[in-house]
Amino acid sequence: MQTEMLPVFVTVNLLGVVGIVVWHLQGRSRPTARLIVQIMLFLAMTAAVVLAGRNPFQYEAPHIGGSGTLVVTAKILWWTHLAWAAIGFVRIYIVLDGRPKEARLLQDLIVALVYLGVGLSIMAFVFGAPIGTLLATSGVVAIILGLALQNTLGDVFSGIALTLGRPYVIGDWISLPEGTEGRVVASNWRSTYLLTSSNNLVVLPNSVLAKQGLTNLSKPDEAHQISLTVHVRAEHRPSVILDTMQDALAGCNSVIRDPAPSVSLRAINAAYTQADLLFHVPGPSHRNPIRNEVIEMVFKHCRANGVELAMPPNSSYLVNAAEPASAGRAPSLVDEGEDTGLELAKSAKVRSFAKGELIGTEGSGPDGLLVIRTGIVELRRGTQVTRLSPGDVVIGSVLSDNAGVDEVRAFTRVTADEISPEALEQMMERNSALMESLKARSGTSHSITPAPSPDTAGDNARPDFAHAVRSLFRRDAAEAG
Missing domain, CATH: 2.30.30.60 (SH3 type barrels.)
Incomplete structure (x- = not known):
């Protein structure tokens, strides 16, 4: 029987060698073709083994001699090709299922289990090794290693779970x-x-x-919500607090507008009313600068609307009764000093603008300087929008030709002080630091810097704050002449 089936075992060995050569020649770049060829060779080997009357899942003591060696090698090659066919199914399944690259880890684990199972099967069904004793010994060793490497193995399997879960x-x-x-x-x-x-x-x-x-914080994108808690003295009506905080958020140029920022009044007691300001930032790296801007806007709008912040609990603070909140001058002019602020306030003309009212367009606007008392002013330049808050400055020449601003409009109800060019020029002659002070206040308010024209872009001809103010004087002198 062994001699009669010798050609069959030779055929099985030849098919096995051919399968090994094809397996390595095709490589991993063509997994589908590789699997098809492997399945065809494996089915041919299986048919030959069955024709020879051999059961690969049953151990048979081989005869000494050439035919016995052929039987052993035929069984080994059969089990090897079974493993490769199973591995091919795993590779094809993951590729066709569109799994992410991280799923390659699961694929490698399955391949390792396949090779381990085939190796144990060869030892049991080809060589007749007592794998029960081997598995028992291996289990004891595995328990010892598991206890010794408990933390390391925990990290490894947690890493696998995190990689698969993503x-x-x-x-x-x-x-x-x-x-x-x-x-x-x-x-x-x-x-x-x-x-x-x-x-x-x-x-x-x-x-x-x-x-x-x-x-x-990066899913679905890095934009996320942060909050700022503000405590306001309980003497103020909640509706006034709500409007003031909403104006403060609306005046911020850096917060995300969609979803829109919101204000929530969370608590009230005899000492203060708690308001939570909720707004979205583009990413974690923008938290601090945007939070700083929100705090600046809260300070400006509270000051402009007469809303006082509450003192921290268990703190003592003495209010100077001789300080009547700088009566007689606009809150937006307080920063210019006692004498300068009073003189500017006396020469200023108070103007009011309704919500949505047009303050000026390109080529026409206020004659002098507008200093915002309350409300928000919106400057538009094409698709770009910049919002100005109490204390910020709008120069009349910012709407002149080639200034780059299309229109200035009241975003909310606005009260502003209009200072004529003559009064401002007289003050600047007596106070040389006034120009730098107004320039600093304009620069810190995100005011729009007029864009240079194409003809002067290379000559650093961008008009700055001082140039814009001086242009008022020149224009006024020309009109007077």
Whole structure:
């Protein structure tokens, strides 16, 4: 029987060798063709083994001699090709299923299990090795190693779970419950590396990340909501507080407009009313500058509307009764000093603009200087919009030809002080620091700097604040002449 089936076993060995050669020649670049050829060769080998009356799942003591060697090699090749056919199915399934690249880890684990199972099968069904004893011994060794490497293995399997679940990827900004947050710069099977905003590298074991919840600030995008709590003295009506805080948020140029910022009055007692300002920022790196801008706007609008902030609990503060809130001058002019502020206030003409009212367009606008008392003024330049708040300055020449501003409009109800060019020029002659003070106030309010014309862009001809103010004087002198 062994001699009669010798050609069959030779055929099985030849098919096995051909399959090995084809397996390596095709490579991983053509997994579908590789799997089809492998299945065809495996089915041919299976048919030959069945024709020879051999059962690959049953151990048979081989005869000494050439025919016995052929039987052993035929069984080994059959089991090897069975493993490769199973591996081909795994590769094709993941590719056709459109799994992400991280799923390659699961694929490699399955391949390792296939090779382990085939190896044990060859030892049991080809060589007759007692794998039961081997498995028992291996189990004891595995228990010892598991206890010794408990933390390391926990990190490894947690890394596998995080890789498959993909709660974050490289480049995401994540936040942990205890306050640690940063951008993921690297991740392996054992640890994840975060680069914090203070430029420190935090190494977190994967087991720690897997056991606690984390917040991914980069999904679906990095825009997220932050809040600012403001305490206002309880003497003010809640509706006034709400309007003031909403105007403060509306005056910020950096916060995201969609979704729109909002104000929530959370608590009230005999000492203060608590208002929570909720607004969205483009990303974690924008938190501090935008929060600073919101605080600046809260200060400006509270001051302009006479809304006083509450003192912290358990604090003592003496109010000077001789300071009547700078009566007789506009709140927006207080910063220019006692004498200068009073003189500017006396020469100023108070103007009011309804919500949505047009203050000026390109080529026509206020003759002098507008200093905003209350409300928000909106400057438009094409699709760009800049909002000015109490204390900010609007120069009449900002709407002159080639200034770059299309229109100035009241975004809310606005009260402003209009200072004529003559009064401002007289003050500047007596106070040389006034120009720099107004220039600084204009620069810190996100005012629009007029864009240079194409003919002068290369000559640094962009008009600055001083140039704009002086142009008022020249225009007024020309009209008088």
